[in-house]
Amino acid sequence: MKKIALFPGSFDPFTKGHEDIVLRGLKIFDEIIIAIGYNSGKSQRYFDIDFMVKKISETFEKHSNISVITYAELTAELAKKKNANYLLRGLRNTTDFEYENSISQVNRGLNANLESVFLITSPEFASISSSIIREVHRYKGDVSAYIPYEL
Numbered sequence: 001m002k003k004i005a006l007f008p009g010s011f012d013p014f015t016k017g018h019e020d021i022v023l024r025g026l027k028i029f030d031e032i033i034i035a036i037g038y039n040s041g042k043s044q045r046y047f048d049i050d051f052m053v054k055k056i057s058e059t060f061e062k063h064s065n066i067s068v069i070t071y072a073e074l075t076a077e078l079a080k081k082k083n084a085n086y087l088l089r090g091l092r093n094t095t096d097f098e099y100e101n102s103i104s105q106v107n108r109g110l111n112a113n114l115e116s117v118f119l120i121t122s123p124e125f126a127s128i129s130s131s132i133i134r135e136v137h138r139y140k141g142d143v144s145a146y147i148p149y150e151l
Contacts, residue, residue, distance in 0.1 A: 003086065004031045004032075004084040005087065007025065008087065009035075010037060012047050013130055013147055015130060015147055022060070026065065028117065029086060030065060033067050034068045035075070036052060038071070046134045076110035077111070090119055091121060128146050133147065
């Protein structure tokens, strides 16, 4: 059976840390679907979602087993529709673990076949967060060292 993983997130923006998790995930999974969700907890995106789909798709254009989609539904339901039995997530620190652990338990309750797989962020990317990148970009700082594409 094909091992398909869903890598969900708001990816506002998609960072080199996210890229690292996806590329390392390819050693475990046959296919990875990067799923950009409309986060109901965030009223407005900083980067346009279609722009982010384009940039992430370009980043992985040489990988036919990586796709990028958008969604506005429960992640567990999307996983069922895409025949993904795994959620791929990255962990930078213990705070991330606490948050991701709670989400993982709920997703498992909604979809018993869904297994969360956590990869520890590579040390060189552990300090990168989308919110910090947004703030630097908002004030015209150079974010090129933190993202795998040009803005």
